[in-house]
Amino acid sequence: MNAAWDWAVGVVDWGVANWSYPGEPGRGILPRLLEHMRLAYVPIVLGLLVALPLGLACARWKRLYPPVLTGVNVLYAVPSIALFFLMLPYTGFSDWTAVVPLTVYTLVILLPNVVDGLRQVPEHVRQAAVAMGFGPLRRLVFVEMPVAVPVIIAGLRVASVATISMVSVASLIGLGGLGQLILSEGFRRQFDAPIVVGIVLTVLLALVTDTVLVLAQRLLTPWARRDRGSGGGRGIRANRRRAAAAVPAEDAAVAADLTTTAGER
Numbered sequence: 001m002n003a004a005w006d007w008a009v010g011v012v013d014w015g016v017a018n019w020s021y022p023g024e025p026g027r028g029i030l031p032r033l034l035e036h037m038r039l040a041y042v043p044i045v046l047g048l049l050v051a052l053p054l055g056l057a058c059a060r061w062k063r064l065y066p067p068v069l070t071g072v073n074v075l076y077a078v079p080s081i082a083l084f085f086l087m088l089p090y091t092g093f094s095d096w097t098a099v100v101p102l103t104v105y106t107l108v109i110l111l112p113n114v115v116d117g118l119r120q121v122p123e124h125v126r127q128a129a130v131a132m133g134f135g136p137l138r139r140l141v142f143v144e145m146p147v148a149v150p151v152i153i154a155g156l157r158v159a160s161v162a163t164i165s166m167v168s169v170a171s172l173i174g175l176g177g178l179g180q181l182i183l184s185e186g187f188r189r190q191f192d193a194p195i196v197v198g199i200v201l202t203v204l205l206a207l208v209t210d211t212v213l214v215l216a217q218r219l220l221t222p223w224a225r226r227d228r229g230s231g232g233g234r235g236i237r238a239n240r241r242r243a244a245a246a247v248p249a250e251d252a253a254v255a256a257d258l259t260t261t262a263g264e265r
Contacts, residue, residue, distance in 0.1 A: 007192070014193035029181065033201055036177025039098050040164045040205070046099070047106030047159060054107075055114025056140070065115060076108040080166055084173050098170040105166065106159040113155025117148025146221065153217040160213065161206045168202065178202050 020028040058065035083101035171179030178198040186195035
């Protein structure tokens with residue numbers, strides 16, 4: 001018991017002593033953590049920016065979805081370390097060497113969720129929105145996307161955790177943030193403290209990111225939060241009522257039909 005306690009205290013002492021070096025900005029745990037966050041969050045954002053229009057196109061033109069998904073899955077089958085080395089001649093030892101492959105990997109998770117989220121919007125809801133005078137962009141923003149947000153964020157949560165963990169592999173080519181602690185300062189030196197600190201910080205970063213995304217979903221879908229205690233169906237009906245309330249007064253009859261139809265579902 002005493003040996004385990006001494007080991008834990010030694011790990012904590014090492015983490016505190018090596019957290020940062022004000023005189024050497026590139027040295028310490030904090031710079032590795034910030035690098036890890038940069039290498040993880042940039043691919044997540046880029047993946048979402050690509051997945052949203054691509055998923056919208058695949059949801060609109062169904063024949064486009066199978067070949068696009070197949071192509072993304074084929075790229076995902078390539079080991080990450082192989083893609084990192086393939087990128088080196090073109091991007092050198094820059095962040096893009098890790099960002100481009102990780103962005104591709106996020107698409108495997110985000111693209112199906114975007115397509116599924118948009119496809120779950122009932123067709124009669126779209127038709128009612130058109131009858132209310134909603135144009136394609138307005139219908140997408142105020143009717144389709146609010147319904148698809150929970151599914152999209154669910155995929156974003158999975159993609160974020162996977163990307164945060166995969167960044168560590170980039171340390172094999174000189175990048176990787178916290179992976180540098182685990183591999184370079186830990187395994188290669190046979191020293192436990194950097195390994196433990198790197199793993200713990202990676203897990204904490206994934207947990208914090210997941211929590212932020214959950215809070216973002218709650219902010220973007222307030223109707224679901226209000227009606228959670230009464231079942232998911234009421235949340236969907238509240239979403240429909242919210243969309244119906246946005247129409248002009250002369251479309252009240254169509255809005256009432258939209259709310260009634262949603263309630264029957």
